[in-house]
Amino acid sequence: MRRFIAGFLAVSMLVAVGCSKKTDNNNEPTTDPGKDTPKAGQTIRINIGTDPKTLDPIVSTGVPDAMVQTALFAGLMMLDNDGRPQPDLAKEMPKVTNDGKTYTFTLRDNLKWSNGDPITAEDFIYSWKKALDPRVASEYAYQLHYIVGAKEMNEVALNKVDAKGEEVKGADGKPVPRDDKEIGADFDKAAANFGAKATDAKTIVINLVAPTPYFANLTAFHTLYPVHKKTYEAAPNDWFRKTDMVTSGPFKMVSWNAKDRIIVEKNPNYWDAANVKPAKIEYYLIEQDSTAITMFESGQLDIHEGNIGGAELDRLKKDRPDELKILPDMTVYFYRFNVTKKPFDDVRVRKALSLAIDRQLITGGILKAGQIPAMSLVPSGVPDASGDFRKNGGDYFKAYDLDTAKKLLADAGFPGGKGFPKVTVIYNTNETHKAIAEAVQEMWKKNLGIEVTLENLEFGVKLDRESKLDFEIARAGWQGDYTDPMTFVDMFVTNGGNNQTGWSNKDYDAAIDTAKKTSDPKVRYEAMHKAEKILFDEMPIAPFYFYVRTGLFSKKLTGWEWPLTGQIDLRYAEIK
Amino acid sequence: MAAPVDSRFAPLGNRQATAERITTPPISFAKDAWRRFQTNKVAVFGLIMLLILLLASVFGPMFTKHTYSDQSILLANQGPSGEYWLGTDKLGRDLFVRILFGGRISLAVALFAGLVELVIGVVYGAVAGLAGGRIDNLMMRIVDIVDTIPSTIYVILLAVLLKPGLTSIFLAIGIIYWTGMARLVRAQVLSLKQQEFMLAARTLGAGKARLVFRHLIPNAMAPIIVELTFSIPRAIFTEAFLSFIGLGVSAPMASWGVLANDGLIALRTYPWQLAFPSIAIIMCTLAFNFVGDGLRDALDPKLRK
């Protein structure tokens, strides 16, 4: 009997703990599988894969963050399905004067925040200043550096500097932080020169450092979205977690249950609310692809956006060809060579290895989702001065050129692979990276006679080794932040933070510099083409393919948009 | 006065010397256990299964047509056929030879994990239980600490410090694997040490070591064997998890756990890629289980017939 009591005590304690604090979230899926809700008041259920890190548009960086922000916030402009800017909160396209250095935006009439407060031009200036405040530490603050005075504001010193501008080191050898008030004072001083001003409640005038033809596009970028001043000031660190957060976009926040879902509903104060179709959107945060696919197929989800690959992709291509969407992505998959380590300091070795990769076999035989073999850096869909950058630029080498590869390897002193040192390819744990690495390992062995070992590393460990150049070959991927080649070619400048190959080329640096400083679009894009060519004359990286985006979209769903930048826009979506 | 002796009775003579003689030939404990084990058909079957698995993993890959790393990408994801007995994986490699090869790693890991549990876990738990009081408290709190600190952290640290491979797996397993067994044995010993046979052994002057090894552990065999059996599949999946973190064998080598992991995503499309490695693991576990049960029956001094 005592045994029983003892056992029961233990067990009931845990049940009591578990049951007493019932979950405060009892959100159940609102639609029954298969049952259509009436046209007015539809809820669209989409899985975006993981919790956004933050929903503060000024600091956010992630893709799931951007997905939800597209619904909650609005900017001066928005990008349409072809990536072209269209007026959103602005009444019309901006007036561009002063040789492309001055932009004037006029806001629409009667713009309101979701709580009814009017949206004014000052809101934009306030938000942009916040984005540039070094204490806020927005990673995309550099997107505003085109504006006069912005860079100086952003670079107000956070640590004490001496007369020469060098950081003063404290007793422990580390920089001495300054007092927040001090920094604030300096920031306000610098902000007096800020080139963006609200000349009245509805007009914003922006003076740029240099002519920037795509500035209108930039205003569609989330870092330049306005935030509601009172809400922000009340809780700068977590205002976006509160259910009463104030927003300006087609939808407003209802609830955010971490790891479960984010629910937003139509914002009646949005200027275009009349055309916004859904009453509610539920953003599910299911990380496991197989679970999301099962939910989609059981009717629990209308959209699943995720990395569908391998066996599941094969099956869905057969079973649901009209619901499986595969679209090009602005992302490139490549391997980095550490050019500071032998034998990768020899361009012939790098080219040989790159040319010996049978790209078609990888994309067609292993990945099979329509990925495009890449013999260059910038994916298609990115505009050129006129036309498509990739189309105009073409390929820089053959997808698979075994003869040249063998010859180059022999020239470099390793005929048939003899004498080639044992090198390692590092990649982070992932089914795809592993499969590709194993395939490449075989290819190099069979085709060139060289042996490489594969090392699968934990994500953080791999990032660390990559940044310290502690590798021979490293797998990498790069997604464009916005539809412009610069976000790609910018990577490989000497000592660039994202270079991580040890490669340095003066001509390349010069070309990038030209592109950044010129006002002539033709010169700009030509310089970027030139840079790309130099990159592949030297081959510090071996590109494999351009990614695709995959998703499952219910065939009953129409009106959704999924531009190249990646955010799925559901404001005009309807379930038929 | 001498009694009248009936002629039908003859004196037997002094029987004292022979009275204590045991008529069956003397047999050691081990031999007796082995004899009893052999009579248990299921246990013997388990043992044979284990031997087959062992031999197949060690020698099998030498005789197959394909090696575990030969790729034929165009023949990927095929079902079992004459050419590929258990089908191919997503790079067109022969699953049969990969499973055989994987057995080397999985069996090595499983056996090592079992050893760690036996050598470290059992002895640690027995010592703690026997000691009692403050020493017990200290030892078990160390167990608590090892159990609480997320093993992933030290596994990643190990992966950074050591080269990946079998030795690092062994080290990682050595650090985290013995705690469950230690707890079990300690609890058992706490109960056993108050029993009469312990009192008897102590009175006879048995030292601590003898008490632990000759008396406590044999009487705690039952839960020890159950725990060992269950640790086999756990060890196999721990190894798969370690590979995930980067501590395991490098691709293209793969253990059963890794193969099962790889096959999981193909559950609905190419189910054999998951089924066959899982069957290998199940067979191995069943075999260990049968042997374990048989051992328990054979070693239990109370079941001596």
Next chain:
Amino acid sequence: MARYIFTRIITMIVVLWVIITATFFMMKALPGGPFASEKKIPETILRNIERRYKLDRPLSEQYFDYLKNVVQFDLGPSFRLQGLTVNQLIGKGFPISATLGGLSILVSLFVGVPIGIWAAIRHNGVLDRTASAFAVITAAAPSFVIASALQYFLAYKFKMFKAAGWGSPEQMVLPTLALCSFSLAWLMKLTRSSMLEVTSQDYVRTARAKGIPEMAIVWRHMLRNALIPVIASLAPLTAGILTGSFIIESIFAIPGIGRDFVQSISNRDYTVTLGMTVFFGILLVGFTLIGDICTALVDPRVRLDKEG
């Protein structure tokens, strides 16, 4: 006994301190940090962010700051999930994981133990053999396979349950089944083998000889001894399951703390890892203590505080 419990509680605090210290310094020793990503953040911005979160302070200062906060039950903010504190994460996620875990333990206990007892009583009978084999197979199949299979067949193919999510009783069935599979098999085998051990003891033989019915013997004599190893493993089992099975929660999209915990390590979200480790530590040490007390209650021969 009371003094013993008191000593145990004091040791618990020491243990927690050791755990916090070891975990803190090991986490910091891992390469990378919470703000590392494939897109390298410019140096100045990285420093700004680290400054905001006080990650640029010397390690010892960070350590003592953390200890100070922990003592006041403030486990700090999450670095990855901005705007959320660890206390909030645990507050929201633990009840869910606990419910799932609790149900799972209850099922394992109330199904596994009786079957184990029955199997032992009918040693080598049909039930014994099938139950044992079934238990072994269940244990050998990894939880992700069982979970995926359950989800595929019962939720998708036969539409008996919803595929994923949490909130309605219906959604609790599949995850509980998947989670309890291993512990159920484990408890069953353990009970069975302990019972078999006990069945040949002299006192049982005596009881049988006295003519006491078998069931009474089982209930009053055998169970208490047989359950000792069960109770001993129940403690860590409970603590482990309660803190969330990462795999089950991922597959069934359950917003428990298992996922947070596991991901926090690869995210280098120090505060989350530390906070959950502390929490788990308290649970584990607490349950171990309860387990030990139960053992002593069940078996009066056990003296926890006696030396030698």
